[in-house]
Amino acid sequence: LALAYIGCLSHPLFDWFNSYGIRLLEPFSSQWFYGxxxxxxxxxxxxxxxxxxxxxxxxxxxxxxxxxxxxxxxxxxxxxxxxxxxxxxxxxxxxxxxxxxxxxxxxxxxxxxxxxxxxxxxxxxxxxxxxxxxxxxxxxxxxxxxxxxMRAHYMGVADKNAFEANVTRGSPLLFWSRMPVAQIVDAGNKRTLKISDQRFTDPLVGDRFSAYFPIGDESK
Incomplete structure (x- = not known):
């Protein structure tokens, strides 16, 4: 029983040690903590x-x-x-x-x-x-x-709130992202808002930590 408690309590501790983050205070608070x-x-x-x-x-x-x-x-x-x-x-x-x-x-x-x-x-x-x-x-x-x-991340507090209210609408990525970066991606006549996390920009993993949101059609 003691070993079971040690295993259960040490698991979130070691999760806190990495940079992905953990919400230690759930269900009372959704605040993220990072070691x-x-x-x-x-x-x-x-x-x-x-x-x-x-x-x-x-x-x-x-x-x-x-x-x-x-x-x-x-x-x-x-x-x-x-x-x-x-x-x-x-x-x-x-x-x-x-x-x-x-x-x-x-x-x-x-x-x-x-x-x-x-x-x-x-x-x-x-x-x-x-x-x-x-x-x-x-x-x-x-x-x-x-x-x-250095580059503009377009994710100041006001911008993030505006994106969340009008474009991304409560995206899980924005909730999880610690260092969000916004980028406009043009594909033909369509414009897409790409939201990623500055911590994970390596091409090998970047797409797994990104989300895309259509924001308009320039032909209309």
Whole structure:
């Protein structure tokens, strides 16, 4: 029973560690919370968990003393790993905000350091203010690198409310999106509003985190 409770309570905790977000206060509040600490599938975390359990079970079966020790070491290593990743994220977000302000003379209202697969020492850094957004990268023990361009996201508070009321009409994507970006896509005589999330712009996954809304026919 204790293990069942640990499993149920640790699941949302580890969901909070990634950048997808979790609504911890449901059903009382739909507010999103983000840890931005671990990639959604962290192979190093899985490796430590598997190794700790496997070695401990093996020692137990052979009757060796202190067979729990490998599992306890694994647990301690995991805690240290999560703490270290949290510090990397905090540092990269701080440096990104400073770099964006220095390069573009803007004060970012939101900075996100996205963990990347396998390379836990790196972050994809994203920043935005009320009208524009940009990105960069960060490597531990190195300075942050900010891209030379910034673009308008057309998703200020007033724009987002207007889109939601007149075009997207309560889209689940807008409800979920942390860093929404609006873009007009022309296809022949038709114009389409594309809503995406700045965190997921990679061509390999971008379409899975985008929604399209027809907004007019220029031939009429």
């Amino acid at each position: 931005d600490t671990l990639f959604i599938i962290d192979i190093w975390l899985w490796a430590a968990l598997i190794a700790g359990v496997w070695v401990s079970r093996r020692r137990e079966r052979t009757g060796k003393a202190h067979w729990r020790t490998p599992a306890l070491i694994s647990f301690a290593a995991i805690c240290a790993y999560i703490l270290a990743n949290g510090l990397i994220t905090g540092r990269s977000e701080q440096l990104t905000a400073e770099a964006a302000q220095k390069k573009f003379n803007v004060a970012p209202t939101l900075v996100v350091a996205n963990p990347v697969p396998v390379q836990f020492w790196k972050r994809e850094t994203l920043w935005r203010d009320d009208s524009h957004y940009g990105q960069g990268s960060y490597t531990m023990f190195d300075d942050v690198r900010i891209d030379n361009s």
